[in-house]
């Protein structure tokens with residue numbers, strides 16, 4: 001075991017790594033049996049683990065301090081080199097795919113891996129490498145633009161992340177001012193945001209065309225590794241959300257308005273749970289972390305072991321600093337079998353979300369670390385987010401450790417309310433991207449009109465209250481995923497719906513729900529997403545009726561006054 005700060009970093013020499021990979025390809029070709037090929041494949045695991053570990057160490061150290069010139073340079077190096085190396089990996093995988101010993105290999109690695117290889121083969125070629133490099137650079141530029149925000153707040157300079165607490169202030173004037181400041185900043189970079197996105201859409205469309213697709217939507221599905229459902233299922237899900245989920249979410253917005261005692265509720269108001277503001281955790285960021293340790297210590301023996309491991313090896317950099325990148329993420333260092341959690345604690349309930357959400361991801365990574373088949377760690381996002389979003393509910397009995405007597409009830413309600421309100425928004429982000437990539441010829445202005453139309457369908461109550469930039473159809477420009485992770489968003493919706501299923505289950509029988517949750521975590525990606533759900537006793541949200549049932553369960557909770 002090793003502390004993160006002691007993990008040595010050495011730049012990957014990609015020329016050497018590629019040579020090694022080519023050597024392994026030669027070995028595969030010369031192998032006389034499936035067993036022999038699998039032995040070679042284990043060397044491939046070791047090579048990739050090493051490359052990924054170094055690249056991830058670099059990424060973490062870069063985001064921990066975006067002003068560190070060394071890791072900035074290193075990050076740029078990986079952005080440039082990784083696409084070509086990834087493509088070569090696909091060439092390697094193609095040999096497995098076409099192996100005369102395929103059956104034996106499939107027995108060892110599983111059918112999901114082979115389906116994923118097929119998707120990967122269709123979604124890359126040497127011809128698109130320069131475009132992928134450019135895509136990486138454009139996304140990085142977007143992230144830097146947002147990370148570099150300098151917002152004046154009563155003489156203090158804040159970045160977007162440090163401005164967040166003011167957006168949920170109990171004082172309507174303060175949250176309104178914070179919203180205006182945020183809006184002003186985005187307005188000031190509006191031209192650049194339009195330009196970057198336009199370039200990204202054109203870039204992605206060109207990649208799709210070069211690979212023989214009509215548009216990026218199809219390619220995007222492959223790159224998101226959607227290996228067991230497609231556009232039709234996603235459209236069916238969105239249709240059901242519009243029919244049964246949006247009306248339910250609107251009722252909750254109405255409740256929120258009443259709770260806030262407002263005639264009209266504007267966007268800056270609806271960020272807040274009630275007249276007291278949003279429930280805030282008690283204590284310092286350090287105390288929040290300590291509460292997390294107590295919580296996971298009590299929840300189960302597995303979570304206790306996991307959290308101790310994270311603390312002992314200093315695998316959580318969660319305290320906010322001005323030079324850190326914004327947001328939060330969980331990543332994984334394969335050589336050290338170590339998850340890593342990055343966040344920016346700022347004293348709001350968002351910090352608790354990190355303890356419950358990102359730790360859900362990390363816990364799964366920790367649980368599945370012993371699986372020798374590396375492909376099983378290749379989890380689709382719609383599955384990975386079930387691990388994290390369900391953990392948010394499984395930790396509910398410990399919320400009082402963070403919120404004390406006064407705020408626990410409010411936080412529990414707010415958490416569920418926010419989860420419900422997220423679903424229409426998530427679908428909107430997804431439908432928007434389908435529209436954008438289906439019609440790449442649209443101008444930036446036309447894209448904004450699409451967004452405005454979708455806002456009316458998914459969030460009919462929405463009122464920006466005169467915030468100029470957001471009001472003109474630009475809200476999506478602050479959504480990182482739309483720039484950096486195309487078509488990655490419906491995954492959150494799928495997972496959220498599954499997490500609601502777990503929620504209903506734990507309300508009926510907590511130990512039984514937890515048992516199946518552990519099973520899901522341990523299964524990793526050894527099976528297809530739809531099979532995993534079935535195996536652990538969840539219904540797929542794609543099927544007609546599942547979403548209605550979820551809404552009925554949630555509505556019953558509301559009616560029973562449980563929240």
Ligand code: ZN
Nearest residue numbers: 357361385388
């Ligand atoms: Zn997540």
